[in-house]
Amino acid sequence: METVVEIHDFTRFATAAQFVSYLGLCPGEDSSGKTKNMLPLTKAGNKRVRA
Template sequence: MFLAVEIGDWDRFTGASIGAYLGLTPTEHSSGSSRRLGPITKAGNPHIRLLLAEAAWHHRPGYRVGTTLQARFDAATPAQAARGHEGNLRLHRRWVHFTTQHKRTTIANTAIARELAGWCWSLATTR
């Protein structure tokens, strides 16, 4: 809900630009053929970034549909429930991928938060 209030018009973004707007993309120092990526830019609303980072941590443990989530899936249309379920599975699979690649958890969490922002954008702009 907070994302919808803070962002307002989702149509002004693309799936790639929402991460940059929220400051979840790395800084870049490039010259000629050399390209170096630094820490995230931290542009945009810090509260949204914090909420996305906190939500990303929840996708780290194994994903199981509990009674509360099952009740929400039952209240949604089958297409919405399937999309929500697949999105949660995808974010958990990304955590597993980063863990097997021995990425630092804070860096992995930022990448998951950026992907979560893109997923929220896709949900908000789907007609």
């Protein structure tokens, strides 16, 4: 219920990637040139929904 209250209108997210970014569940990345280093989840989104 808390997720629905926080999000309210799921149609404002055009793609699943936008929704995941809003939640802060997308992986971080530290890349340079040919080196690609994947980091843990960013946790930069909405804390209440992520919990």
